[in-house]
Amino acid sequence: MTIFLRPEQEQLLREAINSGLAQTKEEALDQALDMLRNRLPKQAPEPELAAAARRLASFGKRHGLTLGGATIKDLLHESRP
Secondary structure (H helix, E strand, O other), X not given: OOOOOOHHHHHHXXXXXXXXXXXXXXXXXXXXXXXXXXXXXXXXXXXHHHHXXXXXXXHHXXXXXXXXXXXXXXXXXXXXX
């Protein structure tokens, strides 16, 4: 995809780099696109992804796996120094 920037858009990229908000023009564009992505409505997961998530969620029960009474939070706490 080729994108042509208006002069004021180019100037804004330069200002972002000069002020230290971004190191490169690509980084500045990535940050701008991230902000747009965050404003998009959340999309429902694809059916295949949702099915895979359900299978993963029930994996422990199907295979008789337990945490021995511990919670995920307990395990995370134990792993930190």
